[in-house]
Amino acid sequence: MPLVFAGVCSHAPGIVGRADQADTAAKNRLYEAFEGLRHRLEASKPDALIVVAAEHFANFFMNNMPSFAMGMADYYEGPIENPEWLGIPKTRIPGNRSLSERLIQKVMETADVSYAEEWKFDHGIMVPLHFLTPNYDLPIIPTNINCQGPPLTPLHRAWAFGQALREAADSVPERVALIGTGGISHWPATPDSGKINESWDRQFLDEWSRCDKAAMLSYADTQSYLDAGQGAFEIRTFMTVSAATEGAPGIVHFYEPIPIFAVGCTIGTIDLEAPPLRSTN
Amino acid sequence: MPLVFAGVCSHAPGIVGRADQADTAAKNRLYEAFEGLRHRLEASKPDALIVVAAEHFANFFMNNMPSFAMGMADYYEGPIENPEWLGIPKTRIPGNRSLSERLIQKVMETADVSYAEEWKFDHGIMVPLHFLTPNYDLPIIPTNINCQGPPLTPLHRAWAFGQALREAADSVPERVALIGTGGISHWPATPDSGKINESWDRQFLDEWSRCDKAAMLSYADTQSYLDAGQGAFEIRTFMTVSAATEGAPGIVHFYEPIPIFAVGCTIGTIDLEAPPLRSTN
Amino acid sequence: MQKFLFELNRDEEFQARYAEDRRGALVNFDLTAEEQQALIEPDIGLLFHLGVNGQILMHFAALHSIEWQDYLQRMRDGLAVHGPVREGVYAVTGYEGVDAHSTRLGQTSDIEEGA
Amino acid sequence: MQKFLFELNRDEEFQARYAEDRRGALVNFDLTAEEQQALIEPDIGLLFHLGVNGQILMHFAALHSIEWQDYLQRMRDGLAVHGPVREGVYAVTGYEGVDAHSTRLGQTSDIEEGA
Numbered sequence: 080m081p082l083v084f085a086g087v088c089s090h091a092p093g094i095v096g097r098a099d100q101a102d103t104a105a106k107n108r109l110y111e112a113f114e115g116l117r118h119r120l121e122a123s124k125p126d127a128l129i130v131v132a133a134e135h136f137a138n139f140f141m142n143n144m145p146s147f148a149m150g151m152a153d154y155y156e157g158p159i160e161n162p163e164w165l166g167i168p169k170t171r172i173p174g175n176r177s178l179s180e181r182l183i184q185k186v187m188e189t190a191d192v193s194y195a196e197e198w199k200f201d202h203g204i205m206v207p208l209h210f211l212t213p214n215y216d217l218p219i220i221p222t223n224i225n226c227q228g229p230p231l232t233p234l235h236r237a238w239a240f241g242q243a244l245r246e247a248a249d250s251v252p253e254r255v256a257l258i259g260t261g262g263i264s265h266w267p268a269t270p271d272s273g274k275i276n277e278s279w280d281r282q283f284l285d286e287w288s289r290c291d292k293a294a295m296l297s298y299a300d301t302q303s304y305l306d307a308g309q310g311a312f313e314i315r316t317f318m319t320v321s322a323a324t325e326g327a328p329g330i331v332h333f334y335e336p337i338p339i340f341a342v343g344c345t346i347g348t349i350d351l352e353a354p355p356l357r358s359t360n
Numbered sequence: 361m362p363l364v365f366a367g368v369c370s371h372a373p374g375i376v377g378r379a380d381q382a383d384t385a386a387k388n389r390l391y392e393a394f395e396g397l398r399h400r401l402e403a404s405k406p407d408a409l410i411v412v413a414a415e416h417f418a419n420f421f422m423n424n425m426p427s428f429a430m431g432m433a434d435y436y437e438g439p440i441e442n443p444e445w446l447g448i449p450k451t452r453i454p455g456n457r458s459l460s461e462r463l464i465q466k467v468m469e470t471a472d473v474s475y476a477e478e479w480k481f482d483h484g485i486m487v488p489l490h491f492l493t494p495n496y497d498l499p500i501i502p503t504n505i506n507c508q509g510p511p512l513t514p515l516h517r518a519w520a521f522g523q524a525l526r527e528a529a530d531s532v533p534e535r536v537a538l539i540g541t542g543g544i545s546h547w548p549a550t551p552d553s554g555k556i557n558e559s560w561d562r563q564f565l566d567e568w569s570r571c572d573k574a575a576m577l578s579y580a581d582t583q584s585y586l587d588a589g590q591g592a593f594e595i596r597t598f599m600t601v602s603a604a605t606e607g608a609p610g611i612v613h614f615y616e617p618i619p620i621f622a623v624g625c626t627i628g629t630i631d632l633e634a635p636p637l638r639s640t641n
Numbered sequence: 642m643q644k645f646l647f648e649l650n651r652d653e654e655f656q657a658r659y660a661e662d663r664r665g666a667l668v669n670f671d672l673t674a675e676e677q678q679a680l681i682e683p684d685i686g687l688l689f690h691l692g693v694n695g696q697i698l699m700h701f702a703a704l705h706s707i708e709w710q711d712y713l714q715r716m717r718d719g720l721a722v723h724g725p726v727r728e729g730v731y732a733v734t735g736y737e738g739v740d741a742h743s744t745r746l747g748q749t750s751d752i753e754e755g756a
Numbered sequence: 757m758q759k760f761l762f763e764l765n766r767d768e769e770f771q772a773r774y775a776e777d778r779r780g781a782l783v784n785f786d787l788t789a790e791e792q793q794a795l796i797e798p799d800i801g802l803l804f805h806l807g808v809n810g811q812i813l814m815h816f817a818a819l820h821s822i823e824w825q826d827y828l829q830r831m832r833d834g835l836a837v838h839g840p841v842r843e844g845v846y847a848v849t850g851y852e853g854v855d856a857h858s859t860r861l862g863q864t865s866d867i868e869e870g871a
């Protein structure tokens with residue numbers, strides 16, 4: 080049935096792991112926004128949640144680095160990181176192998192994916208789940224886009240992947256929800272960690288909220304790197320959600336740079352009920 | 361520069377590993393055909409050889425199974441199998457990382473590939489190289505299509521991959537050669553090993569030689585499995601070569617069922633100089 | 642089970658550990674007692690019946706110096722004793738065998754008998 | 757070198773082996789003497805200079821109980837001592853630092869000092 084929910088959020092490990100070092104008021108504002116996102120997700124009564132992530136060399140390495148990967152298991156594990164470091168205990172996360180298989184076969188019609196019967200979630204998936212499904216009771220379909228090891232997934236192929244995900248989600252009887260998770264500008268795990276280019280972020284989020292495909296596809300990695308750090312390569316995850324909901328407006332519920340979390344923290348949803356946007360392409 | 365060579369061949373491990381158990385005359389006919397293929401390849405003066413293979417759970421497993429993979433290293437190793445069992449000693453095979461990177465980036469424009477900085481070649485690549493580059497002095501660009509673990513790469517995506525490979529090969533200054541390697545009908549490593557459906561093979565090779573895209577894309581895996589065994593899933597490698605040379609006729613230099621080699625042994629090349637075939641689509 | 646064999650087939654160091662201590666090499670894999678026993682014997686026919694892909698099993702058989710024709714026969718025997726492949730799609734098709742097939746094609750095949 | 761850290765980060769058993777015998781855990785990886793020494797110390801700054809991706813290095817630092825701010829400082833020190841990242845594309849941009857940045861945004865950041 081048609082996609083029941085689509086949204087985006089940040090996943091930086093500091094959001095949970097360094098929560099005690101943050102400005103309390105800023106942290107609380109972010110946590111409330113995550114709470115709001117959880118309520119919206121729950122209200123959509125999903126049978127499963129596709130997470131479009133950009134993992135950080137936890138499962139996928141240069142010996143076999145997929146442009147796109149999709150999980151195909153009945154359960155997963157996470158976090159792969161030290162639980163004390165991340166502030167999230169190790170747990171088992173439910174999947175849905177049958178649903179994964181049907182989605183993967185449909186996606187494979189137009190995009191080429193690696194499927195994975197094992198997957199140890201890193202903070203890129205665990206931080207969103209920690210806030211959105213704190214009881215780990217919603218089956219997760221993990222997906223990954225290579226935003227880390229060049230050659231990276233081209234932006235226009237991330238768009239094609241988003242379209243393929245949408246067709247797949249609409250083709251199954253289950254109520255499928257979708258969330259994309261990544262940083263916008265940031266310099267994670269570098270000496271510049273904490274740096275955030277707020278105006279760059281606000282421009283990207285403006286384009287994202289208007290589903291401006293041409294504008295979003297025009298970001299070149301070399302320029303993004305200079306302006307917004309290597310973390311900005313993760314805009315692919317936000318764009319995949321745009322592609323899956325092309326023509327529907329995005330709502331930015333929260334945006335605030337929080338340097339100790341090393342990212343401009345973002346919470347957004349797509350208004351799937353709104354009249355289609357006039358094409359900007 | 362434009363692709364300098366394209367061909368296809370079989371790769372069954374028995375061709376080398378069980379050579380002493382075969383009918384001597386039949387074995388000699390096949391080995392002569394391989395020798396002819398080597399001469400044609402050498403005459404094209406290639407700088408590198410792309411091998412489109414269908415490996416057998418040597419590097420790629422269901423924990424991260426790519427639809428398409430391409431090697432990106434300066435050297436590889438092989439065979440991964442026991443050298444006595446395969447009849448080919450362990451060796452180091454040259455690659456070309458720079459060329460790989462440029463090809464991969466071009467292919468990624470339209471097909472989504474996993475890149476691999478490590479690759480231990482199995483018989484699927486080693487048997488062809490044993491005959492075609494016996495001194496291991498030609499840089500190899502290994503590529504792989506998932507013909508083993510379902511969900512398999514869809515046939516029409518293998519076609520798209522072949523087109524992408526061709527565009528990539530034509531875009532680099534190097535003289536690039538291409539070979540696809542797989543079985544046609546066969547039941548490898550099953551109790552029915554040795555079975556060969558000769559009429560099925562001859563029909564497929566007829567379609568292949570006429571580059572009949574519609575006919576080749578119409579093979580459904582469920583039917584191929586019944587008629588031609590699970591080894592027939594490897595027709596994707598032959599079709600990738602057709603897609604890379606669309607409109608050019610194929611020449612079958614050799615075809616003969618040799619049960620102890622467990623496959624209808626096949627050697628073919630594409631006539632890249634011939635006037636284009638009238639479209640059959 | 643296939644994951645264990647995949648790792649074993651591609652890693653010589655792991656093969657050495659397995660040679661020394663078969664049961665110890667299995668500890669990190671999620672296996673039933675039946676699967677463990679089949680791997681330790683090794684019972685090629687049972688492994689095939691349990692759903693191990695022949696391309697993976699082939700190298701495991703070679704590691705145990707099981708000759709090609711014997712390997713094929715063990716798979717056939719496994720199906721005869723235990724029934725059709727339990728998981729996966731493989732169905733036997735009633736093949737006449739390499740010897741008869743070669744003869745019909747006018748080829749002689751010089752197959753060594755036994756293991 | 758990154759492959760070693762990738763394996764180490766994702767495998768608790770491997771972490772235990774590394775804890776017991778750092779040099780022994782490195783034997784199967786194709787590493788220069790400088791790389792080996794940097795991994796054994798561990799010299800976070802040198803590893804970053806040598807081109808290890810920060811996302812990989814971050815967990816290696818956590819494994820050695822190096823606090824976040826100290827980890828960032830060691831990377832900065834590595835670049836100061838050894839020069840820019842030798843392989844890969846990373847270039848430092850002259851960031852003002854989390855404390856100053858937070859203050860400018862009206863946030864207090866309660867960072868623990870030292871390791």
Ligand SMILES: [Fe+3]
Pocket residue numbers: 090133135203261262313
């Ligand atoms: Fe990230």
Ligand SMILES: [Fe+3]
Pocket residue numbers: 371414416484542543594
């Ligand atoms: Fe094969």
